[in-house]
Amino acid sequence: MxxxxxxxxxxxxxxxxxxxxxxxxxxxxxxxxxxxxxxxxxxxxxxxxxxxxxxxxxxxxxxxxxxxRESEEIRFDFFWAGASDRARRVMTIIIAVALIVAFGVSLPAVIDYVSFMKVEKTAYLKIRFDYLYSIYVVFAVAMIVRYMWLGIQSIRGKAPEAFDPTKASSGV
Missing domain, CATH: 1.20.5 (Single alpha-helices involved in coiled-coils or other helix-helix interfaces)
Known part of the structure; x- marks a missing residue:
């Protein structure tokens, strides 16, 4: 399955x-x-x-x-690369909680504001701003879900990958 x-x-x-x-x-x-x-x-x-x-x-x-991917996000590798598995798990939990709270607290206001923007349209194509900025609501929900998953994985004992400079690439 x-x-x-x-x-x-x-x-x-x-x-x-x-x-x-x-x-x-x-x-x-x-x-x-x-x-x-x-x-x-x-x-x-x-x-x-x-x-x-x-x-x-x-x-x-x-x-x-x-x-x-989470591993492709920008981080302060100076701290991350030198940290032990346990320290990376703790850092991930702290960051996950902070981001979940930040996005979670702001989400109702974001949804309200994006909904309010239906009264405005772009200058040339007359696209409603609520359609244009609705992707931010999707982004915020995706970040909440992503960091909930990462936080749970770290609490369960799975440490995020350490940076390996020998595997660094352009993404291809």
């Missing part, structure tokens, strides 16, 4: 990577279109900037929520 869940998780992560790549391609295409119109045709089109910014917000938050 666990193998089936792992396979499903890997498949879902792969689809999230596909969506992220598609958004990045879209942002790049719109960026090139903006350059062609501005410098090639001497016409200014504002909607391309709007699309680029919206896609950037979604790329960062969607990617952080569903694609970036």
């Amino acid at each position: 666990s193998e089936r869940y792992n396979a499903l998780g890997q498949w879902l992560r792969g689809r999230a990577e596909n969506i992220l790549a598609f958004m990045l391609f879209g942002m790049f295409a719109v960026f090139l279109l903006q350059i062609v119109f501005r410098y090639g045709l001497n016409l200014s089109i504002g909607w391309t900037h709007e699309v680029s910014v919206a896609l950037w917000i979604w790329i960062v938050l969607f990617g952080s929520a569903f694609v970036v």
Whole structure:
């Protein structure tokens, strides 16, 4: 049963990577279109900037929520790499509790604010801001779930991986 869940998780992560790549391609295409119109045709089109910014917000938050692994996050390796398994477990528990509390306490206000933003729209494409910023709610919930899982794993005695510089790569 666990193998089936792992396979499903890997498949879902792969689809999230596909969506992220598609958004990045879209942002790049719109960026090139903006350059062609501005410098090639001497016409200014504002909607391309709007699309680029919206896609950037979604790329960062969607990617952080569903694609970036915990081991790929930025940390102070100076402390992390030199710590024992027990110390890394304690650091993970402390960070998990702090982030769960921070995101949990702010979540109702975030949901309320994003819902309130339905009254505003973007300048060119008239996209409602609640649609645009709804990804932050998804991101916050994903971070709560991720750090609950990491905290529980650390409490159960599973230490997070120590940084191994021999395994460092560009992500490929």
